[in-house]
Structure formats: C-alpha cells, structure tokens
Amino acid sequence: MSDHNAPGSNTVPAGGSAASQFRPTSVSAVRLDSIGESVGVSVPGQSASVSITGISLNSRTVEPGDLYVALPGATRHGADFVAQAIDAGAAAVLTDDAGARLLALSADTPVPVLVVDSPRNVVGPLSAMIYGSQPPAGGKPTLFGVTGTNGKTTTTYFINALLRALGLKAGLIGTIEIKAGGDPIPSLLTTPESPDVHALLALMRERGLDAASMEVSSHAVSFQRVDGVVFDVAGFTNLTQDHLDLHGTMDGYFQTKAELFTPPRARHAVVTVDDSWGRQLASTTEIPVTTLAATPAGSPADWTVGSATPRGLGTDFTLTGPGGSALNVHTGLPGSFNVANAALASVMVLASGVDLAAVQAALDEHDPFTVAVPGRMQLVSESPAAVVDFAHNTDALARALEAVRSPQPGSSLIVVFGATGQRDQGKRPAMGAIAATLADTVIVTDDDPHDEDAAAIRADVLAGALEAKKQASLGCRILEIFPRDAAIRQAVELAGPQDTILVAGRGHEVWQEVKGVNVALDDRVELRNALTARGFTVLQDDRIES
Numbered sequence: 085m086s087d088h089n090a091p092g093s094n095t096v097p098a099g100g101s102a103a104s105q106f107r108p109t110s111v112s113a114v115r116l117d118s119i120g121e122s123v124g125v126s127v128p129g130q131s132a133s134v135s136i137t138g139i140s141l142n143s144r145t146v147e148p149g150d151l152y153v154a155l156p157g158a159t160r161h162g163a164d165f166v167a168q169a170i171d172a173g174a175a176a177v178l179t180d181d182a183g184a185r186l187l188a189l190s191a192d193t194p195v196p197v198l199v200v201d202s203p204r205n206v207v208g209p210l211s212a213m214i215y216g217s218q219p220p221a222g223g224k225p226t227l228f229g230v231t232g233t234n235g236k237t238t239t240t241y242f243i244n245a246l247l248r249a250l251g252l253k254a255g256l257i258g259t260i261e262i263k264a265g266g267d268p269i270p271s272l273l274t275t276p277e278s279p280d281v282h283a284l285l286a287l288m289r290e291r292g293l294d295a296a297s298m299e300v301s302s303h304a305v306s307f308q309r310v311d312g313v314v315f316d317v318a319g320f321t322n323l324t325q326d327h328l329d330l331h332g333t334m335d336g337y338f339q340t341k342a343e344l345f346t347p348p349r350a351r352h353a354v355v356t357v358d359d360s361w362g363r364q365l366a367s368t369t370e371i372p373v374t375t376l377a378a379t380p381a382g383s384p385a386d387w388t389v390g391s392a393t394p395r396g397l398g399t400d401f402t403l404t405g406p407g408g409s410a411l412n413v414h415t416g417l418p419g420s421f422n423v424a425n426a427a428l429a430s431v432m433v434l435a436s437g438v439d440l441a442a443v444q445a446a447l448d449e450h451d452p453f454t455v456a457v458p459g460r461m462q463l464v465s466e467s468p469a470a471v472v473d474f475a476h477n478t479d480a481l482a483r484a485l486e487a488v489r490s491p492q493p494g495s496s497l498i499v500v501f502g503a504t505g506q507r508d509q510g511k512r513p514a515m516g517a518i519a520a521t522l523a524d525t526v527i528v529t530d531d532d533p534h535d536e537d538a539a540a541i542r543a544d545v546l547a548g549a550l551e552a553k554k555q556a557s558l559g560c561r562i563l564e565i566f567p568r569d570a571a572i573r574q575a576v577e578l579a580g581p582q583d584t585i586l587v588a589g590r591g592h593e594v595w596q597e598v599k600g601v602n603v604a605l606d607d608r609v610e611l612r613n614a615l616t617a618r619g620f621t622v623l624q625d626d627r628i629e630s
Contacts, residue, residue: 105269106262106276107147107215107283108290111137114214116176119151120198122213123178123206131196134175139214139279141207148173151214153203153279154183163187170195178203178210208311211282218285218314225255225288226295226436227313231344232321232356234480235425236299238417238460239321242429243297245452250433250442255288255296257281260458260592265291278309285313295436302340310349318350318371319432321424323361324479338364345369354432356424357383376431378424387431392423397463398454399423403430411444416454417461418471419487426453459591461487464611465622469584470576472607474591476504476531478514481588485522488584498575499523501588502568503545505536512541513548520549523586525578526562529571531589532597538566568596569610576614587611 117132137149143165146152152169154162154177163183166174167190176196179187184199200206212218218227230239237259244263247254256263261271264287276284281298288296300318304310323338338361345353345365353373355366363383366375377385392401398416401423405411415426434443446452456462461484464470475484481501489497499519503512519526528545530538542564549562565571575585587607595602612622 105266106264106280106287107138108286110290111215111286113137113149116196116198119176119210119213122210123198123200125198125200127196127198131176134196136175136214138283139207139211140169140174141277141279143169143172143174146172146174148175150174151210152177153207153210154179155204156180156182161186166190166193178206204308205311208278208282208308208313210312211279212312215282215286217282217289217312223289224295225285225293226316227285228295228297228432228436229300229310229313229315229318229344229350230297230321230428230432231300231302231305231318231341233324233477234475234483235321235421235428236301237474238422238457239319239425239429239432240297240299241455241457241460242415242426242453243432245450245455246429246433246443246446247295247297249446249450249452250438252294253292255284255293256298257284257296258299264288264296265293276309278311278313281309281313300344302337305340305343310344313349315344315350317352317354317432317435318344319428320345320353320355320362320365321428322356322359322479324359324477334361341365342368345371345373347371352435354428354435356428357385358424374431374435376427378427379420387427389423389427392420401427403427405431405434409440411440411447413447414451414453416451417457419461419483421483421487422453422461429453459593459608462591462608463623464608465615465620467581468576468579468615468620470579470587470611470615470620470622471585472587472591472611475501475588476590478511478518481515482518482522484586484588485519488586489522490582490584492582494582496524496580496583497522497586498525498527498579498583499586499588500527500529500568500571500575501545501586502529502531503541504531504589505534505538505541509544512544513551516545516548516550517552520552520558520560520562521556524560525575526560527571527575528562528564529566529568530596530598531568532593533599534597535599538598542566568605568607572607572610573614573617576611576618576620581620585611 113135116134117127120127136151138147139151140146141153146169152174163186178198187193228243230236240258244254244256262269353369355362356376357363358379366373375385377388387405390402392399397418400414403411415422459474462472471488473484475481565574590607594606596605615622
C-alpha cells in the first residue's frame with residue numbers, strides 16, 4: 085500500500101449525496117490500520133491513523149471519509165474512477181492487483197491504497213465493521229430475511245405489517261421500496277449492495293427501529309450483497325424455474341439459496357416444505373429450523389395450514405403448531421400462494437420469540453395481511469376484475485391465473501404478459517403454454533426487452549402458447565399486440581363487466597427498458613386509464629404503502 089496521511093474526525097455527519105439517505109447521520113471513525121488488519125494488509129506510518137467513516141463501491145456515491153472499493157467490472161475497472169472518488173472525499177482505496185497496476189500507470193494517488201486478492205470478498209465484513217451495523221452484543225433491529233423464487237416481496241410486507249400491528253417500529257428492504265423509519269426510498273435492486281445494506285441497518289439502529297424484513301434474492305447471495313449480514317430468522321417460500329441464466333441448473337439455483345441458511349448468515353430458519361426443494365433445505369440446514377406445510381399435500385411439518393375458507397377475495401385459515409397451539413389467520417389478498425405467504429410471515433415472527441397470544445391479538449385487531457402490496461395481486465377494478473401482478477415465471481403465472489379465475493358462469497379470463505429479454509429463455513414457451521392452458525384470451529406483448537429483439541422474445545412465447553393450444557385442442561384466443569400499453573387497452577376493450585383481466589410480469593415497475601432507453605410505463609396507470617375510458621369504475625386503494 086502507499087503511505088499517505090489524511091487524518092479524520094472521530095464522528096462525521098452524513099453528506100449531501102444520494103447515498104446519504106441510506107446512511108446513519110453519524111459514524112464512529114475506524115482507523116485504517118484496523119481495516120488493514122481485518123483484511124490481512126499491513127498499514128505503515130502515518131496512514132495507520134487515517135479515519136474511515138464510510139464505504140462505497142461507486143465513485144458517484146462516495147462521501148468524505150469513505151473507503152472507496154475499486155472492483156473489476158464487466159467493461160471497466162473501478163480503479164479507472166479513483167480520481168473521481170478522491171475528488172469526492174475518499175480517504176483511502178481498496179482494490180486488487182489489476183486495480184493497483186492501473187493506479188501505478190496514473191499519477192501518484194494522494195490517499196492510501198490497500199491491495200487484496202479478492203476485494204469483493206471483504207466488502208460485506210468491512211461494511212459491517214465501518215458502520216457497526218450488527219455489533220457482537222446484538223440488539224435491535226431484529227432482522228428477518230425472506231428468500232425463494234416467488235412470494236418474497238409479499239411475505240416481507242406481511243412481516244412488516246404484522247410487526248407494526250404488534251406495536252413495533254419496523255423497517256423494510258426490498259424490490260419496491262426501502263423503509264428505514266423515515267420517508268420510503270424507491271428501490272433499484274431487490275437487495276442493495278452490501279455497503280448500503282449495512283448502512284441501512286445502522287440507520288435503523290440509530291432511528292430506534294425494533295425489527296426489519298428484507299428480501300434476499302439469489303443474485304444478492306451470488307453477488308455477495310448480504311455478506312457480513314446475520315439474519316435472526318431466515319424464511320424460505322418455494323423454488324421454481326427462474327434465473328437459470330445465472331445459475332445454470334435448478335440444483336445450482338438451490339445451492340445459492342441454501343447458502344442463506346448457514347450458521348454465518350442466519351440464526352434460525354423457517355422453511356416451507358410444500359416442494360421437494362424446501363424439504364431438502366429443511367433436512368440439510370445446520371441451523372435450527374421450523375418447518376411449515378402450507379398446502380394439504382405438504383409434508384409433515386411443525387406448523388400446518390388447515391381449515392382454509394374463502395372470505396371476500398381472501399381466505400380465513402388456521403395455523404396449527406406444536407403442542408396443539410393454533411393461530412386463526414386472515415389474508416385479504418387472493419390466491420392460495422398468499423395463504424402460504426401469510427403463514428410464513430406468521431411463523432417467522434413467532435420464531436423470533438414473539439408470544440403466540442400477542443400475535444393472535446394483532447391479527448384479530450389489525451388484519452395485517454390485508455395490506456396492499458404494490459404490483460402484487462393489486463386490484464385496479466372490480467367490474468371487470470382487473471389485477472396487476474409481478475408474476476414473471478411459469479409457476480407464478482400459473483398461480484396468478486388460478487387465483488383470479490372467477491367462478492361466475494360465463495365469465496372470461498384475459499391475460500396480458502410477455503417475457504423479459506436477456507434472461508432465462510427456456511421459460512418463455514413454458515409461460516406461453518401456461519397462459520393458453522389457463523386463460524380464455526392470451527395477449528402476448530412486450531415485458532422489458534432490454535437489448536434483445538422484442539419480436540423474437542414474443543415469438544418464443546407465442547410458440548409455446550400455440551403449441552399448447554394445438555396439442556390440447558384448447559379453445560383459447562391467442563393474440564400478439566404491442567406495444568404493451570396497446571395490449572392493455574385491447575384487453576379492456578375485450579372485457580365485459582363479469583370478466584377478469586390479469587396484467588402480469590411487471591407489477592410495480594414504472595419504466596420499461598428498450599435498447600438501453602427507459603420508457604415510462606406503469607401497468608397500473610395504463611389499466612386505470614383504459615378502464616376509465618370505457619366507463620368502468622376504478623378503485624382508489626388508500627392501503628397501498630408505496
């Protein structure tokens with residue numbers, strides 16, 4: 085490393101950059117020699133006393149006193165942006181050998197530079213150290229992590245709503261937004277990068293939050309965004325085909341998810357054992373585990389769902405647990421998968437040590453599982469029933485279609501959906517087949533094409549739909565309509581008051597990425613506008629918390 089002196093104060097206020105909304109207002113400085121010791125690098129001379137009060141992977145979010153971590157990227161190395169980071173106030177740099185060589189070719193770097201073999205491997209633990217996000221003595225906030233293919237967002241919202249019903253101050257980190265005790269912050273990633281995660285946890289501690297729930301995607305584990313984080317309770321929803329462009333096989337996908345349920349990452353597991361992957365996880369995890377069977381065909385479990393009866397769009401059900409203990413639960417969201425989500429949220433909160441009677445009282449008094457989750461089975465109108473949902477893989481699409489199918493004689497089910505570009509291509513024809521099998525009218529349109537040809541994506545989906553219709557002699561109508569707003573308008577034109585429209589795939593998202601350009605597009609807005617234009621009444625749902 086190079087030897088330079090940049091003394092800092094013991095405590096610093098947060099700066100004015102966009103990163104500030106993720107950070108606590110003050111951080112106790114960590115000496116650079118302590119950081120060096122933790123990563124196995126000797127820090128000589130005056131550099132040892134350099135004060136570090138933050139950490140960033142992005143030169144554009146660096147604040148004064150930060151350790152800037154220069155990582156190799158897909159096209160550029162973070163070392164190319166060290167000058168910008170230093171101009172923003174970076175007090176030191178951590179990089180790899182390649183980054184150090186790039187810095188050696190440039191002018192002398194006026195801050196200390198630490199070099200390690202794999203800087204990505206130390207970012208999470210360093211972030212925890214610098215922000216003091218989860219001190220060894222423990223304490224609040226109690227942290228809940230939810231992983232699985234489907235249901236992560238809704239389950240974290242359900243946990244958040246139940247915690248608040250219990251009178252606790254609760255935070256949220258997920259796909260839609262981040263709540264850390266202040267105004268909600270729009271979310272760009274399912275799970276933020278590890279410096280932001282640890283900064284958020286420190287911010288929640290500073291603001292006196294009692295607990296927080298976090299979505300943990302397979303990308304978050306693979307890309308080390310939750311390194312250094314220890315969850316008090318980790319929950320598993322299910323595993324179905326998705327993200328095979330990243331993981332290659334279902335077994336690889338499962339192994340990535342299973343990493344969350346290991347002693348360095350979680351203290352207690354709650355695992356839904358309705359599929360073989362859940363059963364495998366429950367039988368192999370090395371941490372204490374509580375099992376949940378949310379379907380009648382589920383395996384024997386510590387907690388089981390029973391006596392499910394419809395009430396309105398939702399369901400009343402009973403959760404039966406050890407020693408005959410039981411909870412009477414209601415969710416106002418449609419579908420058996422939301423019963424599973426509500427059951428998982430309940431058992432996870434119980435596993436954290438909350439008393440059963442207190443949970444039952446909160447369920448009875450506040451009905452927390454009727455919270456509206458933006459873009460997740462979000463009802464836009466009732467006549468026709470018009471629903472926006474994030475379902476973007478085969479299992480989620482099938483569940484959504486089954487959930488919204490009306491029992492009313494003569495009613496028709498219309499689905500609008502597409503497939504995402506530059507993602508798992510194998511699921512495209514399967515999604516088309518599912519739609520043709522379960523809907524009366526299938527409108528194939530564009531999702532987020534990204535840099536892929538939109539027509540080619542639609543062709544893959546249409547091929548699956550048309551083949552399924554041919555093989556099973558299905559009576560559905562299959563249409564290709566684009567752009568997406570035109571497809572939504574056509575669905576409304578085809579619908580009568582007794583029918584159901586499901587717009588699937590994008591949920592809460594408000595931008596459609598096409599060839600690197602973000603096009604403003606919100607399925608909920610387009611659906612409301614089309615319904616209003618036809619004279620239908622749309623709902624104004626004040627329960628939505630975004």
